[in-house]
Amino acid sequence: MSNMIDSHPLVGQIAARVRTERDRRRWTLAQLAEASGVSQAMISRIERGESSPTAVVLGKLSAAFQLSVSSLLALAEGTPDGAAGETAGLRRAAxxxxxxxxxxxxxxxxxxxxxxxxxxxxxxxxxxxxxxxxxxxxxxxxxxxxxxxxxxxxxxxxxxxxxxxxxxxxxxxxxxxxxxxxxxxxxxxxxxxxxxxxx
CATH class of the missing domain: 2.60.120.10 (Jelly Rolls)
Structure with a gap:
């Protein structure tokens, strides 16, 4: 069965990743807002899992963290190299x-x-x-x-x-x-x- 999903199941993971990246840099909400151009209110909602960020907002946050959008999402997903029982690096479309x-x-x-x-x-x-x-x-x-x-x-x-x-x-x-x-x-x-x- 396919795990292709819309953004909602990832909201929690993205929230945790944005907060982790901000904490790693010891940035306040205001500092991340200034670096990214995303409002403090929006960042706060994202970090609390109350708002699903758009592609534009993810792009701005990723740029502030000096990560690509795909890296930020991959870190949020905790994507493994291969599932149990599969060859390392093998990723099934399903x-x-x-x-x-x-x-x-x-x-x-x-x-x-x-x-x-x-x-x-x-x-x-x-x-x-x-x-x-x-x-x-x-x-x-x-x-x-x-x-x-x-x-x-x-x-x-x-x-x-x-x-x-x-x-x-x-x-x-x-x-x-x-x-x-x-x-x-x-x-x-x-x-x-x-x-x-x-x-």
């Missing part, structure tokens, strides 16, 4: 956990495990949906976006790229980005990222 943005319906599935050096994530962006991320979310990673099905309008700063099935784009210097689906059908794409070792 066992995958899918995070769903409660606002846009954007769905995100982690493909690689938490110890793999490169992160690969599958995204399903519904028709007429868009997800913006601040430049800070790209300051510490290198990313390639690969459109698997459909069309993606990708805003990289002031530049707009129209991507179709099979197209890829390697992100340049950090800039505010928007992933937009202006078509009438779902867009499925993969994000491949690695931490940038440059100072």
């Amino acid at each position: 066992d995958a956990t899918e995070w769903r943005d409660p606002t846009t319906g954007y769905r995100r599935r982690q493909i690689t495990g938490p110890h793999f050096p490169t992160e690969i994530v599958e995204i399903r962006l519904p028709a007429d949906a868009q997800v913006p991320y601040p430049a800070a979310a790209f300051a510490f990673v290198r990313q390639v976006v690969w459109v698997l099905d459909g069309r993606l309008t990708f805003h990289e700063g002031d530049t707009v790229h129209e991507l179709g099935t099979g197209d890829t784009i390697e992100l340049g210097e950090p800039a505010p980005c928007v992933f937009a689906n202006n078509s009438g059908a779902e867009c499925r794409y993969a994000v491949v990222l690695t931490r940038d070792q440059r100072p």
Whole structure:
């Protein structure tokens, strides 16, 4: 039976992870709010498990923590490398956990495990949906976006790229980005990222 779920079962895990990351840095709510651009009230609701964060809010919090969104979610899920009785590193599609943005319906599935050096994530962006991320979310990673099905309008700063099935784009210097689906059908794409070792 598939464990594909919407965001609600992960609310508690995300709450605990955000609080843990904040505590590790000895940040107050006010300090995290200033670093992320997310209000103290919203952070407090997320940490208490009273609010399910959107993809935009997760992007801002991840940027403040200098973690990718996928790393933050993987840490929240406590994703193992392999289930009991399986080969280490083997991840069955039926066992995958899918995070769903409660606002846009954007769905995100982690493909690689938490110890793999490169992160690969599958995204399903519904028709007429868009997800913006601040430049800070790209300051510490290198990313390639690969459109698997459909069309993606990708805003990289002031530049707009129209991507179709099979197209890829390697992100340049950090800039505010928007992933937009202006078509009438779902867009499925993969994000491949690695931490940038440059100072």
